[in-house]
Amino acid sequence: MLNKFIFHAHAWLGFICSLFLLAVAITGIAFALSGPLLHIETGAFPSEEARSPDSPVNIERHVEAAKKATSAAFIPLGYIGGFAEIETPIEMVYGLSSLPEQGGEVQIVTFNPNTDDIIDSFYLDRTITHHIIDFHYTLLLGNIGLLVMAVVGILMAIMAVLGIVMWWPRRFTFLVFKRKALYLNLRASLTQINFNLHSVIGFWGATAIIVWGLTGAFWSKPDWQPSWMLPNTDSLPADKQARLETMTCEATVTISDAVAIAREKFPNAVVLEAEFPVPWQPYHILYLSNGNDVDTKDGDTRVWVSASCKDIVHVEENEGLHLVGAANNSVHAGTSFGIMRLPIILSVGLALIFLSVTGLVLWWRRYIKSRVIPL
Template sequence: MHGGACMIPRHRLLKIHRVCGLAAAVFILLQAITGCMLVYRADLARLIDPAGMTRHHRATTAPPSRIVASLGHAYPKAAMRRLIFARDGTQTHIAHLVDRAGAAIYVSLDPGDAAILRQGTIWRFPLEAISQIHFGLMAGMAGLAVVALTGLSILTLAMLGLLYWWPRAGRWRRSLEIRRHRSLGPVLRQFHRSLGVTASALILISALTGLAMAGELLWQRAPQTRSGSSLDQPGLGLAVEQALTLAQSGFPGHRVRDIRMPDGATLNVYFWAPERNARAVHGVSVDLAAMRVTATTPASADASIWVIALPIHTGEALEKTGRVLALASGLCLAILAISGPLVWLRSRRGQRVATRSRAS
């Protein structure tokens, strides 16, 4: 690819790389930092808010009806959109509610006794806010489109950078050396180049999987969720518990990931499906009025892109090693998003100094 192997002149590759990088640097840095924080999301949430995000009562487990009752007592006129179940014995349940004005309410509950540990807007739940920023900038479809463009920018930068760097045969090792120099500028430029090349595989995988998921969501354009029944509806807690038991009969032994109420008549239940991968789920829809299963989607039948892409993107496909690699990818990307503009700034400064010297 060096010399004649690439049809685009090297100086033009560098110019496109520079313009694209400067235009997207802030968004890339935001994606990198938020992504790093989400790699160990549950642990970081407990570190930031141990009182509100840690299970305190471990001897008992509150039934779903009690959880719904606890939410109904605190927010009788709100509707429950989603209830995320604790994944292990240290985490809490997280409920997503919406009041009559359409404002979102978040609640953390102790799985042991259904006590409310933390409640309020999304800003009371930093990791939930970080998650929504990472996946859509909290700006709906427009934010998701920006995230997709950011992923595309990362792919473009990585490919252009590799094409610009690609050395002649026998010069691979030397092309990655960072040589001493009296000025910081050349050292910073060499560091940016070497880090980018070394981390390119991880960054490309992260960008490709992220872009694939964002593209799928943009293509699907998920319909707006309607408000469900108010939590003070008589018998709602018992109905949710019965529906959950009915759904569980189809996937015995599988832990519940979350339940959702897209409207007042349906309960969607999602069970973890580790037999496929770390993020896959079995889905069951239950008609609350008739108390019957209306749809079942086993994880093996789910052809969604995210089912394959998400565990690769988060690193969970390789368990602990994968999460470390995902964190390393995010950190490298953040450093590149900072060092790239710094290289450009120092280059501009050097050009201005040289221009003044010639003029004098």
């Protein structure tokens, strides 16, 4: 009775989620290749060597160059360093082409990290790659899409667990394990080949599918994680935020000033990203990497600096159990795996595609044509 329940639960969960999984897998692979894809579209991300550690970036100079290259209405919002949001050494300054009420679009100016020269500028929302990435995050449905993606991620993990329970030999021996895990009879019928492919790929890919399903769910809905797991750097304590927003001085704190303040506290840190002060956010936010971060995507250190008071500074560092949550995005994006990132992302994505297609075929034959597949 339990075996039948597990079988039907696995089959119907797979059917319900299969089209979502295909979309997630295909767009996830595209996400991993976003740098080259954006370059094909815009010409703004050529292959370059990363910035030398002996030549720290001058973000303020980048901002001034970006203003000159765009228009007087350009509003700088932030800086993204090499290998931060996109797997490319190219650096970026992003902003709005004009005020939001005037139809301002997100405009990006890219820089050569070796010469600091402008490469090109483009409007982000006009690129297909951006919409592919947005689809991977939200299915282009905003907050509803985030909820759907989180649920799909959890269902992915549940399906993988149920699949392993179904796959596991009732009487375990090494020979039975070897036959089920490695053997694929290409001379069998197409139905049996399809079943064997689903079984073998599902077994070897189950752990990765569970990991990517759960990390994807917590990426979409981080508030579903226990509070003790949430990265300290993801939020600013309410009292500190109120102080940064209400306290004012007669000075103007530039982005160079903010970087200097951050480097005084963390001399060996690299600025991965920076958010600039705007009317709705009167402070700088610096994302710092100390070189051994668990969160390789955004860094384990965040520094908030008032836009008008140099002495109003707040620092958050990920430590203790908060590092579990900090690793979530890095694992899901594959950046935790270093040079193996792209092969691993491609392997997981292709496994999901194969499992979705073969699973749909199995479901069709079992429930539509009423042909029971031997277990």
